Amino acid sequence: MTARAAPVQISPGKGLGNITLGASLHNVLTRVKSHPQTFPSIDLAYSSCDPLRKPVVLNLPSNGLRLRFDGPDQRLRLIEVLDFSKADLVYKNQDVLKSGKSSEPTTSPQGPSFRHVYNRLFGPSFPGEYVPPADQSPYGTYVLSYPGVAFSFPLQHSAWSEHCDFVALLSSSAALSATSMAIFQGSSWPETRVKLFTQQPQYPRSLAVVSKTRDSFADEIEEFHIFGSGKLEVTRRTSAPLQINLGETTPQDLIAEFGPPDAIYRKNDRRISIHRAAGGDALHLSPSPGRGMDIPDTDHSSNNSVTDDSDEEILPSSIGDPALLPSECFFNYFHHGFDAFISHPTTPGPAFPTSELPDPSPQPSASSQLTVTKIILHGNVPGSYPFNRHRRSRWAIHLDQSGNGLTSESPYDEISSQLRSVWKGSYANASEERAMQRPMVLNRGWGDSPESSVEFLGGWEETTSKGPRAGGDSHDGGLGNTELFGFPGLLFEVLKNGAVSCLTVY
Numbered sequence: 001m002t003a004r005a006a007p008v009q010i011s012p013g014k015g016l017g018n019i020t021l022g023a024s025l026h027n028v029l030t031r032v033k034s035h036p037q038t039f040p041s042i043d044l045a046y047s048s049c050d051p052l053r054k055p056v057v058l059n060l061p062s063n064g065l066r067l068r069f070d071g072p073d074q075r076l077r078l079i080e081v082l083d084f085s086k087a088d089l090v091y092k093n094q095d096v097l098k099s100g101k102s103s104e105p106t107t108s109p110q111g112p113s114f115r116h117v118y119n120r121l122f123g124p125s126f127p128g129e130y131v132p133p134a135d136q137s138p139y140g141t142y143v144l145s146y147p148g149v150a151f152s153f154p155l156q157h158s159a160w161s162e163h164c165d166f167v168a169l170l171s172s173s174a175a176l177s178a179t180s181m182a183i184f185q186g187s188s189w190p191e192t193r194v195k196l197f198t199q200q201p202q203y204p205r206s207l208a209v210v211s212k213t214r215d216s217f218a219d220e221i222e223e224f225h226i227f228g229s230g231k232l233e234v235t236r237r238t239s240a241p242l243q244i245n246l247g248e249t250t251p252q253d254l255i256a257e258f259g260p261p262d263a264i265y266r267k268n269d270r271r272i273s274i275h276r277a278a279g280g281d282a283l284h285l286s287p288s289p290g291r292g293m294d295i296p297d298t299d300h301s302s303n304n305s306v307t308d309d310s311d312e313e314i315l316p317s318s319i320g321d322p323a324l325l326p327s328e329c330f331f332n333y334f335h336h337g338f339d340a341f342i343s344h345p346t347t348p349g350p351a352f353p354t355s356e357l358p359d360p361s362p363q364p365s366a367s368s369q370l371t372v373t374k375i376i377l378h379g380n381v382p383g384s385y386p387f388n389r390h391r392r393s394r395w396a397i398h399l400d401q402s403g404n405g406l407t408s409e410s411p412y413d414e415i416s417s418q419l420r421s422v423w424k425g426s427y428a429n430a431s432e433e434r435a436m437q438r439p440m441v442l443n444r445g446w447g448d449s450p451e452s453s454v455e456f457l458g459g460w461e462e463t464t465s466k467g468p469r470a471g472g473d474s475h476d477g478g479l480g481n482t483e484l485f486g487f488p489g490l491l492f493e494v495l496k497n498g499a500v501s502c503l504t505v506y
Helices: 025-033 114-121 166-171 189-193 207-211 251-258 271-275 412-426 430-436
Strands: 008-011 043-045 056-060 065-069 076-081 089-091 129-131 139-146 149-156 180-183 221-228 231-236 242-245 263-267 311-313 329-333 338-343 371-378 395-398 405-407 440-443 482-487 490-494 500-505
Touching (some): 008 180, 025 056, 025 065, 114 139, 114 149, 114 166, 139 166, 139 189, 149 166, 251 338, 405 412
Parallel strands (some): 008 089
Antiparallel strands (some): 043 056, 065 076, 129 139, 139 149, 149 180, 221 231, 231 242, 263 311, 263 329, 338 371, 482 490
16 A cells, blocks of 8 residues: 555646646656656556557556546546545545545445535536446446536436436435546536547646746647648647748757757767668669658667667757757657757758649758758657657648648558659659558667667568557567658658657658
């Protein structure tokens, strides 16, 4: 049994203690794992077939809590208390679980009685919702809703009637103490239930944004929009959209808009360079000689352990002085969900043939100015090796001016089909098209740490996986390989279930 912690304040419509509705899965899981004495047991449940569209559930059994996140954005939507005996809950300095003797009959002494909730804690309310038993149980469930919070009371099905006074009924011996409590964003549970995972969260992904002023903390990123030709637009929670032009945007521009990076790494490992275009036509992923595409480095530091010998951490004092930065390094923004590769200017990938943008102009090779030449967007897919290293980053690829495009939740088969159609006219023949779409297998399972090795096995290798991972602590004995697929200016890292784990834009 864990030591009893300080009382946890209930904030209807907002959160429970320091767990806030709207918080990102990355933010909540990172804070929970940093307090193992308070949260000794963590269980993460998700759909292994569709992890980006189905909800993700974080169970904290030792604390009697269950947290539900939506799949696409990984934001906290519902906080449930399933065992009132495992946490000291208070509401406006009033204990939720009434101490002392109780004359009310109950088979669930852990929960508060209806009288305690109705008379002492939250006061009068509109009639709630009765849910009949699904099996032969003699008890149904009466859900009593208040704005932002609801309680579930077992109620004898034989005693239920639509014409009964619900206060008298729930105060009688036919009702038991509450078995659970839910905290949500909305005026009532029946109204919120239908839009629980789709409505816009009121609160930000991180408590830091709430506790600090706008001037002292960078605004949250909502989504990256990719237009081709090295052009990206970043939409943010409150600030105006930001334009990133690869080969032009500087490290100082990033720092001004997103704050200092969480880490900076010099990249020394060049093992993937053997696959570059020179002398390697079979692995050259360009659809035409005029629209060349070298394979970018995929073993960026964000997907490697901080103890990886191929990476060297740069001191934070280097950030303010460009002269102290190495010629090639990664800016890691874990809480924003992306990395930026900093180097001398290079020519970005071409424009999409279906767009109205021109191809980018060649960058001067002799320029001494460091710029952003690649953006790496992390999916934070449950079950992947780099899970919870970054916050989930959402993106959309705009192939034309219609506004319709591919998104970070699109299965890769759908992404591949549309991109192959867009670039089809650039292939010399069907054989060249097949060769260029041959995947490379990226292994993240060999070495001293899960992300410390990059080995390319060839497009024919089968990946292995033995089950889901919870919070990055896997006992999976498989290789955990992912496949790399390339198009001009884009490189996709894809899991076995078709989810895009990482997108590199260059």
